[in-house]
Amino acid sequence: MFSLIIRGRKPLELHKWLNFRVSLNPSAFSSASDVSLQDTQKGNSFTVSYLVESLGFTTKLAESIWTTDKGCNLVSVLALLRSHGFTDSHISTIIKTYPRLLLQDAESSLAPKLRFLTSRGASTSELTEILTKVPKILGIKKDKALSRYYDFVREIIVVADKSYYSLPEGSAQGNKLRNVLVLRDMGVPQRLLLPLLISNHHVCCGKEKFEETLKKVVEMGFEPATFRFVEALRMHYQLSDKTIQEKLSFYGKLGFSEGDVWEMFKKNPSFLPLSEKNVLNSIEAYLGLGFTRDEFAVLVKCHPQCLNYSAELVKRKTEFLVKDMNWPVKSLVSNPTVLGYNLEKRTIPRCNVIKALMSEGLLGSELPSLGSVLVCTDHAFLKRYVMKHGDDKKLVAELMAVFTGGHVS
Structure with a gap:
């Protein structure tokens, strides 16, 4: 989807990082700010210790990075960023947002990009502001593309008061920037604009079609500050009027009125492009359950x-809730959002607490309602089913252990 994503086979380190959230303390970089590449070559123990204590890596991951010759490169990347004016806070944010930056070679890959952007007139404050907010720009290899995306982001972040009416018409780049600025002025937040800006999707590249699509989405009542507004814009843009009519006809045959379909679209725009085959398979799956x-x-x-x-996911969740927990199917119909909850992280831990309470005879003979167990925050759940037994500290401790364990009892 994003042109900034490095394509191809992912290296081993990246596979690990995709499942790893780097937990950083901005001040952690202070002690490492003057660490040179030569310092890291004094021994494995120093490098591993630095990665664990300063960057919050696990020991296993730190050792893996060192053995693949990434340890030295990592510190040189940090030193390079600091030499270009990036503060501890900047670096912390960049790594949390775009950890694969640390896989780039500091001298042969990252340094030339920073020198190129600086040579184009980017000031230190501008460079650090833009790259901290959109570090994926540094994943671009070619100077021309790097320049184009940097300028795009700069227009949104730095030149926020520039009028889009003064931009030249005709070019795809000009149209894209103009359209993104239109959305900005409508109230679409920056966090939703930037993906549009660096995406290969054509939703913001046209002129007449963009304006027509935007008008439809606005008339449907979508709020510009929400993700659904952007999602509705994408869906409407990619579907022709003919295709939309075919979709309405298809859902009509399934018993849904045109009004039903558009109400469903307002709740979840991404359902409309689903193929007829996928929808029919979905119906079959639910009926089978x-x-x-x-x-x-x-x-x-x-x-x-x-x-x-x-x-497969619907089957696992439904069977657990209906067969294992004995809630009737109609409870799921009344609380459909539960099918979207994470089974291992949310549903099972809470249900294990309910099982434990029932086994102790603390809930009576009837199972609590599905909604009261799953459709609430963790705080509300714990207050309702765990903390109410505060007089029995041993029981509370046991219930918390069950809740945090996340296993089926």
Whole structure:
């Protein structure tokens, strides 16, 4: 989706980092700010200690980086960033946002990009501000593309008061920037604008079609400050009027009115492009789990995201809630959002607490409602089912252990 994403086979280190959130303390870089590349070559123990204590890596990951010759490069990357005016806070943010930057070779890859941007007139304050907010720019290899995306982002972040009416018409770059600035002025937040700016998707590249699509989305009542506004813009842009009519006809045959479809679209714009085959497979999966056609219709109208879920995940979650926990299918129909919750991290830990309470006879003979168990915050759940037993500290400790354990009892 994003042109800034490095394509091809991911290296071993990247596979690990994709599942690893770097937890950084901005002040952690202070003690390492004067560490040179030569210092890191004094021994494995120093490098591993530096990665663990300063950057928050696990010992295993730190050792892996060192053995793949990334340890020295990592410190040289940090030193290079500091030499270009990046503060501890900047570097912390960059690594949390774009950890694969540390896989780049400091001298042969990263340094030339920073020198190129500086040679184009970028000041230290501008360079650090832009690259801290959108560090993926540094993943671009060619100078021409690097320059183009840097300028795009600069227009949004730095030259925020520039009028889009003064931009030249005709070029794809000019149209894209003009359209993104239009969205900015409508109230679309920066965090939603930047992905549009660096995306290969053509939603912001046209002129007439963009204006026509934007008008439709606004008339439907989407709020510009929300992700759904941008998602609706994408979906409307990629579907022709003919395709939309075919979609409405298809859902009509399934028993949904045109009004139903557009209400579902407002709740989840991404469901509309689904193929007829995927929708029919989804219906078959839900019916096979015990939902009636009427229940399925109610489920989808209330929570159209259900159509996007894989049949395997829906089966696992439904079987756990209905067969293991004994909630009736109609409880899921009344609380369809539970099908979107993470089974291992949210559903199972809470249900294990309920099982533990029932086994102790502390909930009576009836199972609590599905909504009271799953459709609430962790704080509300713990207050409702754990902290109410505060007089029994041993029981509270046991319940917390069950809750944090995340295993099926």
